[in-house]
Amino acid sequence: MGRIINIIKDFSLVGKISLIALVIILIIAIFAPYLSKYPHDKPVASPLKSPTKEHILGTDDLGIDLWAQIIHGARISLIVGLGTALIAGVGGSTIGILAGYFGGFIDKFLMRLADVMIVLPELPTMIVLGVFFGSSIYNIIIVLSLFSWIKPARIVRSKTLSIKEENFIKIAQIYGAKFHYITIKHIMPYIFPLILISFIKLINRAIIAEASLSFLGLGDPTSKSWGLILNYAINFSGIYFTPYWKWWVLSPLIAITITVVSIAIIGREFEKIFKLKI
Amino acid sequence: MGNTLLKVEGLKVNYFSENGKIEAIKEVSFNVKKGETIGIIGESGSGKTSIAMAITGLLENNAEVKGKIIYEGVNLLDLKEEEINNYRWNKIAIVFQNRLDVLNPVLTIKEQITEVIIRHNNLCKDEVYKKVRNLFESIGLSKDWLNRYPHELSGGMRQKVLIAMALACEPDLLIVDEPTSSLDADSRSEIINLLKGIQNSNRKFSMIVVSHDLTLIKELTFKVLVLYSGHILEEGITREVIKNPLHPYTRGLLNSSPELNPYQDLWGIPISLKEEKGKGCPFYQRCNQARIECSEQVPKLKNLSLERKVACNRGGILTILEAKGICKKFTYKNRVIKACDNCNIDIKSGEIVALVGQSGSGKTTLANIISGFSKADNGEVVFDGNKIENFKEIRKLNGLQIIFQDPFSSINPNFTIEEAIREPLDILKIETKDLRKEKVKKILTDVQLPVEQSFVKKKCMELSGGQRQRVAIARGLIMEPKILIADEICSMLDPSTKANMLRLLKELQNKKGFSMLYITHDLNIARKISDRVFVMYNGNLVESGNAYEIFNKPKCNYTKKLIQKGFMKAL
Numbered sequence: 095m096g097r098i099i100n101i102i103k104d105f106s107l108v109g110k111i112s113l114i115a116l117v118i119i120l121i122i123a124i125f126a127p128y129l130s131k132y133p134h135d136k137p138v139a140s141p142l143k144s145p146t147k148e149h150i151l152g153t154d155d156l157g158i159d160l161w162a163q164i165i166h167g168a169r170i171s172l173i174v175g176l177g178t179a180l181i182a183g184v185g186g187s188t189i190g191i192l193a194g195y196f197g198g199f200i201d202k203f204l205m206r207l208a209d210v211m212i213v214l215p216e217l218p219t220m221i222v223l224g225v226f227f228g229s230s231i232y233n234i235i236i237v238l239s240l241f242s243w244i245k246p247a248r249i250v251r252s253k254t255l256s257i258k259e260e261n262f263i264k265i266a267q268i269y270g271a272k273f274h275y276i277t278i279k280h281i282m283p284y285i286f287p288l289i290l291i292s293f294i295k296l297i298n299r300a301i302i303a304e305a306s307l308s309f310l311g312l313g314d315p316t317s318k319s320w321g322l323i324l325n326y327a328i329n330f331s332g333i334y335f336t337p338y339w340k341w342w343v344l345s346p347l348i349a350i351t352i353t354v355v356s357i358a359i360i361g362r363e364f365e366k367i368f369k370l371k372i
Numbered sequence: 373m374g375n376t377l378l379k380v381e382g383l384k385v386n387y388f389s390e391n392g393k394i395e396a397i398k399e400v401s402f403n404v405k406k407g408e409t410i411g412i413i414g415e416s417g418s419g420k421t422s423i424a425m426a427i428t429g430l431l432e433n434n435a436e437v438k439g440k441i442i443y444e445g446v447n448l449l450d451l452k453e454e455e456i457n458n459y460r461w462n463k464i465a466i467v468f469q470n471r472l473d474v475l476n477p478v479l480t481i482k483e484q485i486t487e488v489i490i491r492h493n494n495l496c497k498d499e500v501y502k503k504v505r506n507l508f509e510s511i512g513l514s515k516d517w518l519n520r521y522p523h524e525l526s527g528g529m530r531q532k533v534l535i536a537m538a539l540a541c542e543p544d545l546l547i548v549d550e551p552t553s554s555l556d557a558d559s560r561s562e563i564i565n566l567l568k569g570i571q572n573s574n575r576k577f578s579m580i581v582v583s584h585d586l587t588l589i590k591e592l593t594f595k596v597l598v599l600y601s602g603h604i605l606e607e608g609i610t611r612e613v614i615k616n617p618l619h620p621y622t623r624g625l626l627n628s629s630p631e632l633n634p635y636q637d638l639w640g641i642p643i644s645l646k647e648e649k650g651k652g653c654p655f656y657q658r659c660n661q662a663r664i665e666c667s668e669q670v671p672k673l674k675n676l677s678l679e680r681k682v683a684c685n686r687g688g689i690l691t692i693l694e695a696k697g698i699c700k701k702f703t704y705k706n707r708v709i710k711a712c713d714n715c716n717i718d719i720k721s722g723e724i725v726a727l728v729g730q731s732g733s734g735k736t737t738l739a740n741i742i743s744g745f746s747k748a749d750n751g752e753v754v755f756d757g758n759k760i761e762n763f764k765e766i767r768k769l770n771g772l773q774i775i776f777q778d779p780f781s782s783i784n785p786n787f788t789i790e791e792a793i794r795e796p797l798d799i800l801k802i803e804t805k806d807l808r809k810e811k812v813k814k815i816l817t818d819v820q821l822p823v824e825q826s827f828v829k830k831k832c833m834e835l836s837g838g839q840r841q842r843v844a845i846a847r848g849l850i851m852e853p854k855i856l857i858a859d860e861i862c863s864m865l866d867p868s869t870k871a872n873m874l875r876l877l878k879e880l881q882n883k884k885g886f887s888m889l890y891i892t893h894d895l896n897i898a899r900k901i902s903d904r905v906f907v908m909y910n911g912n913l914v915e916s917g918n919a920y921e922i923f924n925k926p927k928c929n930y931t932k933k934l935i936q937k938g939f940m941k942a943l
Binding site for chain 1: 766767776778781782783784791795796799800
């Protein structure tokens, strides 16, 4: 942890601002029920109200408060992002280390599996799987994870392959060190930056993917994410002929953009500090 | 018995002082044949002079002598004081250690010599003078010096006078105690030649030379006894003993002599390697190959070969590692490269062996096979009596350790210094965590790195190359190896760091007593540190032997060429 704090101290101004933005979004997501007087799933006012003091972002066509929807949507987006990144990052890294360290059959098997996943067209498969499994938020996380582990796995594998040839690892092996010891003591410190950056990028990827799926109407209709709000807004016929788009379309769009951009900038900062490019 | 002049059997000398009994000589036996010269060597305090004094019966009253000293069938120890006087000076004479107080300062040289002659012979005055003059001639001093006082003479002259005095009564046995210890090189060789000359020209008298000067012993004696705290540890023909010592103590003595090691750094025998003294082998505390039984059992002087006796529980210097008939081939695009072709290497305990040869000669392949990294096609490596397999020897304390050329890749730069050094213990789960930390501290002091927490917690990437190599050495030494294989460990360091590193290694080697196989292409360094050298060329060991001989009198053509090239730059 201390290491990460030290790294954060080295962030540029933009990086720090992004971090603050992300932290604010995180706090908003966590304390969502306390930040809005109105529920996010019930009509509370007349539909299509413009922003007022009562309703900061106005209401949608059903009269549901938009601010409440946005802050609850942050929860969904972040849960999907973090959940996917965690599963895909940990799983992918483990697969990468195993493949790189042991080589041979294990390596071949895991890497062919990765090849298969790469060949599959992502969005169509996701749509099919989404339809097939039904669109609960957990299914979305699993489906997204299934497509996201390949990149970290490949990066980690190639790094593991190169470190494995280092003399100090060979010496440790001579002294009788096993996979467990070598991974934790020798390999982890080297691939930690890679995993961290992959993790950040995976969050972004998942948030965007979830938004896209929802936007296409394949998201979970009961959990209103930013993509789904956007989907509803766009589907409101003739929205661009009315002034409603200014808050109904823009607010989820800006929320997504801020989150994604700040995460991307943080990822870029880490890359710069670790002198890595993924 | 025939030609045995003096026979010493079970000689014991004890001194009594206020602090109790001191056993100076414990059970020493040896023979001196007629006309033979034997040497007694040993560090000061080993009892050399006590033996000389016991034979001449000149020990003070506080000494007790036991055993037998048989001179031509008569036990001198049974004789009364007056009877001994008949033997002393007439039959057995002694040349004392050259000190100013040996000669009487108020008598002239002439008076002192005549005094001896008159005391022991019934000669008239003229005959005495004639004899004195003859004596003076034979020792090569002009007779002008006869009327001088001792303090007017130089050290070398005084030594000659002492020899003349000892020879005055034509003894059959001459005991010479440290004849050259305080002389310059010139007078020293003069004395050596004098003693040699007199012994050859006169009727052959026997001589016992007591000295710690190995050149003197080498020049004068035929047989040699190696004495340590009143025990004879090795006995043999001088030339053989010097060429191939079989007791660690003898080797230590030889290695401390600059005449025999003109190139190497000099390191004395370590004062003590172990804490407790033990009741067994007298050399136990300082011996690099001692085992527990050595602390309990006093070794007996045993014949290892004809004319060669060694007192060691382990049978003399052990061969710690032996590689027999190592062959290794690499096939590369249908071309077969013989990296090692029937290589035999032996490394004795406590010695530094250098393996030299140009790059590509197969040195590293051989080292890898010896340490167990790669498998040989043929042949076997035996370590301390066991065949080396599967890194078994690397994975235990008191085994074999290897240090690599590149300190940057052999240590994880992300590790702290402590972690890096402790790693083998951590992996092998040796000792408890606190003990490991203690050990790290001890080793850090040994390799001359700071032990402060601020340093120990530093990451290895912050260290310089030399410091990292020290950490690598420390990591090897924490396993307390019996043999250390160092593969070009200095080749990536700058000259000053290299010098420090080599001195450090040698010091550690001396202090801890491990053996080392030092692989290098740098002949200057090999000459500086090694006791023995193996020369490798195209996968063959073309020559091996004592470092001094290899570098001065190489026999193989390749070695000659290598040495010529290697030292050309220096000249």
